Amino acid sequence: MTNSSLTTITAKPAPEETQSCWSCGTMRAVHFCEACGKVQPPTPVDYFTFFGLPRKLNLDAAALEKDFYELSRKLHPDLNARAGGREQEWSLEQSSLLNDAHRTLKDPIQRTQYLLHLEGVELEEQSKSATEKARASGEVKKQIVPPDLLEEVFDLNMQLEELRMHKKRGEDDPALIEEIGRQKFELEEKQENLLHELKDYWKTWDELIERESAGHPVSEDERKRARDKMVDVLNRRNYIRNLVRDVNEALEN
Numbered sequence: 619m620t621n622s623s624l625t626t627i628t629a630k631p632a633p634e635e636t637q638s639c640w641s642c643g644t645m646r647a648v649h650f651c652e653a654c655g656k657v658q659p660p661t662p663v664d665y666f667t668f669f670g671l672p673r674k675l676n677l678d679a680a681a682l683e684k685d686f687y688e689l690s691r692k693l694h695p696d697l698n699a700r701a702g703g704r705e706q707e708w709s710l711e712q713s714s715l716l717n718d719a720h721r722t723l724k725d726p727i728q729r730t731q732y733l734l735h736l737e738g739v740e741l742e743e744q745s746k747s748a749t750e751k752a753r754a755s756g757e758v759k760k761q762i763v764p765p766d767l768l769e770e771v772f773d774l775n776m777q778l779e780e781l782r783m784h785k786k787r788g789e790d791d792p793a794l795i796e797e798i799g800r801q802k803f804e805l806e807e808k809q810e811n812l813l814h815e816l817k818d819y820w821k822t823w824d825e826l827i828e829r830e831s832a833g834h835p836v837s838e839d840e841r842k843r844a845r846d847k848m849v850d851v852l853n854r855r856n857y858i859r860n861l862v863r864d865v866n867e868a869l870e871n
């Protein structure tokens with residue numbers, strides 16, 4: 619992987635949380651007061667912290683769902699409809715943050731991308747929205763083809779172009795469509811295999827976090843190696859995902 623495949627940003631530490639309830643003054647939970655039940659002002663924390671989780675990638679999905687529904691019941695704006703204006707506003711903000719955090723953390727790919735973002739790394743922008751933006755501006759969007767896919771991608775793109783030409787002329791080529799469909803299936807298998815590879819790297823990352831939690835130092839080189847492995851897998855998987863999308867569009871149009 620080259621340095622051009624990722625961008626380094628500055629991760630901002632989360633501010634300290636307020637420890638007392640604005641209404642009754644007692645010690646409170648992060649999102650609502652345990653004593654009086656009042657919704658508290660939102661604290662700008664990351665999604666892991668919102669759910670009281672360490673920044674680890676293997677998490678208990680069932681526990682996440684349970685916490686999500688419990689917090690939903692406490693923070694839902696309908697439950698605070700009769701509260702004062704600022705409490706209603708806080709409830710809406712807390713609920714919105716809850717939904718965003720839950721949606722991100724429950725998805726293995728989004729969870730990994732989000733953790734990398736917190737670590738100061740952004741993936742290659744290869745999304746459909748980026749493609750459309752580049753087309754509108756006339757710019758060429760950078761697409762870094764994974765080296766192990768160079769030949770395969772070249773052949774597939776030639777076949778897709780051939781298919782588009784056939785369709786423009788109103789011609790049909792069942793053999794070509796069958797071959798493209800076969801390659802699409804192989805790409806989808808690669809995509810699934812990369813997810814399994816990514817999860818293997820989760821273990822390495824989580825072990826580093828556990829070492830830090832136990833008071834044992836972890837070097838920046840160790841963190842970088844773990845991040846780089848996940849970035850490489852995600853960039854390859856994202857490229858294949860977008861290639862599959864292009865195949866689907868060519869077959870449907």
